[in-house]
Amino acid sequence: MVPRRSSLLAFLLSVLTAVLVIGAAPSPAHAASTTTKFVDIPGDGGVVLKANVVAPAAAGRYPAVVFSSSWGLNDLEYVAQAASMAAAGYVVVSYTPRGWWASGGAIDTAGPKDLADLSKVLDWTIANTPTDPARIGAAGVSYGAGISLLGSAFDNRIRAVAMLSGWTDLVASLYADQTRHLQSTGLLGLAAQLVGHPGTELTTMLDDFSADRNVPKVMDWAKVRSAATYLDRINANNPAVMIANSWGDTFFPPNQLVDFYGRLTTPKRLELRPGDHAIAELTGLVGLPNEVWASTRGWFDRYLKNDTAGTAPGKVYLKPDNASAEIWDSWAAQTTSTRRYGLGEIRWYDGTGRLGGSPTTGWSKTLPTDLDTVANGGVVLLTNGVSAFTGRRPSIWLPFVDRTRAGVWAADRPSTVTKIRGIPKVHLDLTGTAADGSLVAYLYDLDSVGNAALLTHNPVSWSSSGGGSRTIDLSLSAVNYDLPAGHSLTLVIDTVDPLYYDANDPGSITVAGGSYLDLPIK
Structure with a gap:
């Protein structure tokens, strides 16, 4: 039974589910060629998993794709994609995790019970649908x-x-560079309380x-749940394995995916x-044309249908915010x-180095x-x-960054475009720091009138x-962006950000000479 809690988030989740169902209703052509049914699938230990099956109506053996629903949602999440895929010759089983x-059952957070459940869903799919057991995919x-x-x-x-x-590394998602993520974990915990059954283990870990x-x-708990x-x-x-994500993912930033991808030896x-x-x-979940879902379909076509025209392996597809996509x-x-950018002395007349x-x-x-300052990662x-x-x-007006609370360093304005491609790294020499502390580095695109876009x-x-004294080497989140000619690459460093917990006691942190930024460019 869903917990009886009245809240805005619960209402929004319910509305979202309804929108998914209405927006994903199959067209008459799809409905005529497919069948849909809602089922209970026995999971590990007999736990009942709610699910739906959309399959071709014609007799035969078909490739199958199993979808596990997102945190806070249920098996209705994928009905639009399921209808489209079934019409194209797939058996699609979507289920709500324990x-x-x-x-x-209780939420297992992609732990051993969830993985045992997935295998049970595969067992059920093979036994109860026209699935070819040699052609099974998993997605979500x-x-x-x-x-x-x-x-x-x-x-x-x-x-x-x-x-x-x-994610591929849940430890990094929770404790990246020893910094706890505040907003993302708080939202996950709230969703679990509203529409889930957290159980003792998850509640203890979040506390x-x-x-x-x-x-x-x-960390040990998170490591068990890391690919x-x-x-x-x-x-x-x-x-x-196809991995798709966003540059600005505040739950699972892309650096961990880049590392994992580099060590993956599969297609x-x-x-x-x-x-x-x-x-x-998001738009693909309600049945609208969507690049990510087109790639996903092509990936399964290639590896479950042997369609060589499907999404190509061995490629890195990167779509910048302000340039054409690159492969x-x-x-x-x-x-x-x-390119190395040294940090220079702060000028007395404008508070900028x-x-x-x-x-x-x-x-x-x-x-x-x-x-804090207006420089932050946002919501x-x-x-x-x-x-x-x-x-x-997302942008701020740089003159509003209080120079008594932050360090600001601005580069010369180049006459040509600077193509930033990769993971920028900041090296900081600190003096007079406490045993425990935190700081945050931001890289901006500053135009001629003070508007600064957060890269x-x-x-x-x-x-x-x-x-x-101590030395800090910090990798910023991966970025793919064309810094326009006449714009200034700008680095801001402060000590507080609403996205994160910090480890600071009242006091100060001093950034010293010898610090620099390494910028990957094309």
Whole structure:
């Protein structure tokens, strides 16, 4: 039974489900050629999993795709895609993972029980539908994506995977650069309370995470739920794996996917587009034309139907916010060189330092640890999500960045376009720091009148036995962007961001000379 809680989020989730059902109703042509039924599938330990099956009406054996629903949604999520795929000759089984909506059990967060459930769903699909057991795929968005990829490590019947807005390293998603993610985990916990059954384990882990206690235990729990932990098994099983995500995903930023993709030896493909978590796939869920779902269909056509015209493997598809899409043979191929921008002394008259040239010494910039600025990562899902539809990055007016609270360094304005391609890295020499601390680095595109578009950012935290000087090397989130001629690449560093918890006590952090930015360019 769904928990009886009255809230705006619960209402929105219900409305979304209704929209998915109405928008995804099959056309008369599809309805005539397919059948749809709602079923109960016995999961691991007899837990009942609510599901639906859409299949071709004609007799025969067909490839099958199993969809696991997203965190907070249910098996109705994929009805639009299921109707289209079934009309094209697929058996499609969509199910609600344990602990969500009307499915039994407690939420397992893509743990061993969820993976055992996925295998049980495959068993049921083979036994109860016209599925060819040699041609089975698994897919999903977000939570369903993670379950699908993890499942391919433990069930070699899965021959193709489409992981859309998923994760490969849950430890990195929770504790990237030792910094806890506040808004994303808070929203996940709220959704679990509203439309799920969290159970003791998940509740304990979320409580420990929020309180910053039992960190090794939470990390061990997250590692069990990370595909990177089982990379050798996935490579051995050799499923075809397509990974699609967004540049601005605030739940599962793309750097972890880049690393995983590089170590994956199966047939593979990586796609990154503008937007935030699950935004790029959204229109496809209601049956509208959608690039991500077109690639997904082509991927299954290639590996479950042997259609050589399907989505090509061995390619990295990158769609910038402000340029044409690019296709590369590898992630590294997009970057032809790295340009170093030294951080210079802050000028007294405008509170800004020069970004460029060799790093200089003999200067410092002190930042208070308990005061925010307008430079921040914004609101989870919304701030970066807008860019998927507008093609414009979230912006601030740079003069509003309080120079007493942040360090600002601006580069010269080039006469030609600077094509930023890859993962920028910031090296900071800090002095007089406390044993525990956090800071956040932001990279902006600054135009001639002060508008600054956020290209990428990342937080970093540290913990040690004592204070003093230390060196920080921080990888910013991957970016693919054309900095226009006449615009200034601008770096902002402060110590507070509403997206994250910070480890700062009241005091200050001092950035010293010798610091620099390494920018990957094409």
